[in-house]
Amino acid sequence: MSLPILDLLIIIAYLIAMVSIGFYFSRKNKSSEQFTTASGSIPGWALGLSFYATFLSAITFLGDPGKSFGSNWNPFVFSLSIPFAAFVATRYFVPFYRNSGEISAYTHLEKRFGSWARTYAMLCFIMTQLARMGTIFYGIALTLNALTGLDMRLIIIVSGFCIIFYTVLGGMEAVIWTEVIQAVIKTMGALLILGIILSQVGISQVIETGVAEHKFDLGDFSLDFSTSSFWVVLLYGFFINLTNFGIDQNYIQRYHTAKNTQDAAKSVWLCAMYFLPVSFLFFLIGTALYVFYGQNPALIFELKQQVAAEKGIAIEALKAADYGDKVLPFFMKTQIPTGFLGLLMAALLSAAMSTMSSGMNSSATVFLNDIYMRYVDKDVAPKKQLRILLVATAVMGIMGITFGISMIGVKSLLDVWWKLSGIFAGGMLGIFLMGYLAQHVVNWQAKIAATIGVIIIAMISFKDNLPEGYRLPLDSKMTVVLGTLSIVGTGFVLSKIFKK
Numbered sequence: 001m002s003l004p005i006l007d008l009l010i011i012i013a014y015l016i017a018m019v020s021i022g023f024y025f026s027r028k029n030k031s032s033e034q035f036t037t038a039s040g041s042i043p044g045w046a047l048g049l050s051f052y053a054t055f056l057s058a059i060t061f062l063g064d065p066g067k068s069f070g071s072n073w074n075p076f077v078f079s080l081s082i083p084f085a086a087f088v089a090t091r092y093f094v095p096f097y098r099n100s101g102e103i104s105a106y107t108h109l110e111k112r113f114g115s116w117a118r119t120y121a122m123l124c125f126i127m128t129q130l131a132r133m134g135t136i137f138y139g140i141a142l143t144l145n146a147l148t149g150l151d152m153r154l155i156i157i158v159s160g161f162c163i164i165f166y167t168v169l170g171g172m173e174a175v176i177w178t179e180v181i182q183a184v185i186k187t188m189g190a191l192l193i194l195g196i197i198l199s200q201v202g203i204s205q206v207i208e209t210g211v212a213e214h215k216f217d218l219g220d221f222s223l224d225f226s227t228s229s230f231w232v233v234l235l236y237g238f239f240i241n242l243t244n245f246g247i248d249q250n251y252i253q254r255y256h257t258a259k260n261t262q263d264a265a266k267s268v269w270l271c272a273m274y275f276l277p278v279s280f281l282f283f284l285i286g287t288a289l290y291v292f293y294g295q296n297p298a299l300i301f302e303l304k305q306q307v308a309a310e311k312g313i314a315i316e317a318l319k320a321a322d323y324g325d326k327v328l329p330f331f332m333k334t335q336i337p338t339g340f341l342g343l344l345m346a347a348l349l350s351a352a353m354s355t356m357s358s359g360m361n362s363s364a365t366v367f368l369n370d371i372y373m374r375y376v377d378k379d380v381a382p383k384k385q386l387r388i389l390l391v392a393t394a395v396m397g398i399m400g401i402t403f404g405i406s407m408i409g410v411k412s413l414l415d416v417w418w419k420l421s422g423i424f425a426g427g428m429l430g431i432f433l434m435g436y437l438a439q440h441v442v443n444w445q446a447k448i449a450a451t452i453g454v455i456i457i458a459m460i461s462f463k464d465n466l467p468e469g470y471r472l473p474l475d476s477k478m479t480v481v482l483g484t485l486s487i488v489g490t491g492f493v494l495s496k497i498f499k500k
Contacts, residue, residue, distance in 0.1 A: 143332070227475055
């Protein structure tokens with residue numbers, strides 16, 4: 001199988017354009033400051049689109065429609081939490097980081113609690129980036145494999161090195177301006193896909209079927225924290241987005257690219273304003289696909305046959321959730337006209353490239369500031385700093401490629417990403433908030449609080465591996481919530497008990 005020539009040309013033209021942007025901005029990269037923060041020259045509207053493009057990754061592009069196709073709109077509650085996190089971030093976090101002047105999100109943790117806190121948070125961030133990149137690489141491979149039949153490993157390796165190439169060339173300024181372009185392309189892609197589906201089934205039919213079969217349900221509204229209820233997803237989303245805006249180097253670093261604090265705060269609100277309605281579109285795409293294939297079951301038989309063979313079960317035993325992530329790539333392959341398919345593939349590639357390029361750049365910044373200049377040479381020369389950043393960016397990209405290859409075959413992109421991000425985010429957000437909110441917590445108290453938090457995170461994350469009596473009756477999404485609250489709460493209590 002192969003893509004039509006026109007679609008291939010569109011994809012190639014898009015990739016050339018992205019690399020050309022990297023070449024253009026490579027002329028400016030004469031210092032580590034320019035490479036990491038674009039020397040504070042980015043306007044607020046562009047930074048807002050950059051944040052939005054990072055949120056709208058390939059996980060959203062494939063995972064959200066896959067979830068609403070296979071189940072309901074319960075994961076959409078995550079998007080509803082973003083404005084609440086944006087309010088906290090713009091009021092407290094953005095001014096804090098802008099006033100600190102520190103490019104690393106983790107330097108102040110060492111000043112507050114010691115090197116252990118900085119090291120722990122930095123390692124959690126790097127593991128989060130590897131998990132994010134790996135999940136997105138797998139998403140790209142899943143789609144291109146469905147469209148072209150190319151080996152998934154080859155797709156991940158080739159696309160990975162393309163992203164590494166333009167990220168190393170252009171630095172953060174190239175990352176942000178390519179994300180501005182990618183934000184527009186991704187939004188157009190979502191509208192195009194939805195328009196093509198609705199031209200087949202009609203919005204009234206989608207609404208009627210969705211309501212009748214409870215596809216629009218947001219989850220159980222009871223206070224049940226053992227399942228993925230409305231409140232569990234809302235809490236999970238709020239704490240994950242607090243992590244994004246408050247302690248994730250991806251975002252903190254870009255606060256410093258803004259011309260001033262007002263522009264940095266404005267960009268966070270723009271991100272929330274852009275992402276919420278577009279997230280709605282992707283969930284609607286999944287429901288519309290469910291209706292389309294419900295009316296035309298013969299059109300999806302090939303996909304069900306393929307998935308049943310992979311799982312070694314009868315087609316009749318398949319559930320919609322078993323092939324949800326593969327439905328959108330399959331629809332693109334079989335129903336999208338020539339020319340439009342190339343545009344949609346460019347949109348999907350842009351969804352992947354924006355998140356991974358910023359992740360590579362910010363991870364390289366963390367390596368330089370939190371590892372090399374902390375443990376190897378704090379007085380490293382400016383030119384050498386830039387060389388270290390370039391090498392670290394490439395190495396992080398290669399590690400992301402490796403992680404992506406290891407994820408081939410997972411059932412749900414969204415489930416895997418949510419679980420991994422919850423494990424790594426809880427401890428890092430908890431330590432940051434403890435230092436920020438509980439002013440009287442001292443080093444030894446912080447260590448005890450962090451240890452208790454990590455134990456709780458492990459008990460929730462790996463509850464299925466524990467003996468029956470030791471399992472906490474909580475959904476895995478509560479990992480970041482209870483991990484964060486236990487660290488902050490323990491630190492606060494200890495500081496009160498042992499207050500001088």
